[in-house]
Amino acid sequence: MPDADLLLDERGLSRLRWACRRGLLENDLFIQRFFEQHGEGLSMRRARGLQCLMDLSDNDLLDLLLRRCELPPALDRPEVAEVLSLMRRPAPPISSEGMTP
Numbered sequence: 069m070p071d072a073d074l075l076l077d078e079r080g081l082s083r084l085r086w087a088c089r090r091g092l093l094e095n096d097l098f099i100q101r102f103f104e105q106h107g108e109g110l111s112m113r114r115a116r117g118l119q120c121l122m123d124l125s126d127n128d129l130l131d132l133l134l135r136r137c138e139l140p141p142a143l144d145r146p147e148v149a150e151v152l153s154l155m156r157r158p159a160p161p162i163s164s165e166g167m168t169p
Contacts, residue, residue, distance in 0.1 A: 084110075113147045133155055
């Protein structure tokens with residue numbers, strides 16, 4: 069199994085979550101949703117892609133997440149584009165089954 073396909077261990081995931089804390093609430097919401105949907109089973113490859121995005125300033129990251137701009141050539145790599153695509157996906161709809169009015 070190539071290194072890129074290895075899964076991040078619990079400690080690595082915890083450290084990555086800590087490193088992803090941002091100054092803008094909007095970014096934190098995107099990041100939180102990403103970890104909720106993809107945190108378990110996060111590969112080293114995706115972790116590297118996420119870390120590249122975290123190296124951006126808060127405003128540059130938000131512009132990417134909101135599709136105000138696209139990846140700059142220096143970051144336009146498959147693992148970064150993949151994570152950005154996952155982060156841009158809307159949250160799944162909340163099911164009303166089992167809820168009482």
